[in-house]
Amino acid sequence: MRNFILGSDWGEDSDDCVAVRILARAHKNKEINLLGIGINTLTDYSAPSLYRFLEKEGIMCEIGVDKDCPHEIQYVTYQKRLAKETDKTNDDFENAVRLYRKLIAECEGQVEILEIGFLQVICGALMSEADDISPKTGLELFKEKVKKIWIMGGKWDAFPGYEYNLCRYQFAKDASHMFVTNCPCPITFLGWEIGHDLITGDKLSDDDFLHLALADHGSGSGRESWDPMLAVLALANDNKKAGYDTVKGFASVDEDGANYFVNDENGPHEYVVKAKNDSYYSDIINDLIK
Numbered sequence: 001m002r003n004f005i006l007g008s009d010w011g012e013d014s015d016d017c018v019a020v021r022i023l024a025r026a027h028k029n030k031e032i033n034l035l036g037i038g039i040n041t042l043t044d045y046s047a048p049s050l051y052r053f054l055e056k057e058g059i060m061c062e063i064g065v066d067k068d069c070p071h072e073i074q075y076v077t078y079q080k081r082l083a084k085e086t087d088k089t090n091d092d093f094e095n096a097v098r099l100y101r102k103l104i105a106e107c108e109g110q111v112e113i114l115e116i117g118f119l120q121v122i123c124g125a126l127m128s129e130a131d132d133i134s135p136k137t138g139l140e141l142f143k144e145k146v147k148k149i150w151i152m153g154g155k156w157d158a159f160p161g162y163e164y165n166l167c168r169y170q171f172a173k174d175a176s177h178m179f180v181t182n183c184p185c186p187i188t189f190l191g192w193e194i195g196h197d198l199i200t201g202d203k204l205s206d207d208d209f210l211h212l213a214l215a216d217h218g219s220g221s222g223r224e225s226w227d228p229m230l231a232v233l234a235l236a237n238d239n240k241k242a243g244y245d246t247v248k249g250f251a252s253v254d255e256d257g258a259n260y261f262v263n264d265e266n267g268p269h270e271y272v273v274k275a276k277n278d279s280y281y282s283d284i285i286n287d288l289i290k
């Protein structure tokens, strides 16, 4: 079975909730093994709210949070309501970089990592030194154990592209540049242009807690689908079957967070381009989350 780690800016937007439901259900159905989720934003409610959300989904996995995250979310929306339903606090959970190291090192076989937020946690894991978890550096662990990385990030229909996850904050720019420059693993990017204006989550029942999370964020009539589209693409593990054309080559992110791409059939990176009408993707997502 494929092993997944998810990285999310949980709490910032509500499409992360849609993606987590899709992955939680795939885990519950034994299609994947969701080892853990690392949150790359920080509020008092971060890890407790995700813990409660997973409880409601009927699964549990390891949860970590970036306790050193420099970015404070201004509007905690669904986090606060969910966190009030549990006694957990962030102190009950690992620092996310440490969790990544642990999950990668201890995983039997290889692991795939999905990122639907900022990249400082996966970058921290990649650049980490040997420690009590493993005598291997992050780079050694990634080379040996990380089969593939899926990133919702970048804007790949114009170069340079500027997109939120890769360049909204200075720490995000620094992490995106360092990570893409140093990562030894294949990366598939799903860019902003893919999920923009593609609304999902608009057909949920009013009492569904996913609907409530979307509504808390002001997206009760649906939200754009960047993160769930990455989840569906990763689960399919076949770009063409998932409804995409693929452009292969070498991606880069400069120190300003701008993304670039050089086409090359033998390159380690790829980005996807929609090959179907928007309703094709939204129907799949809405069917998976209903």
Ligand SMILES: [Ca+2]
Residues within 6 Å of the ligand: 008, 009, 010, 013, 015, 016, 116, 117, 227
């Ligand atoms: Ca996100």
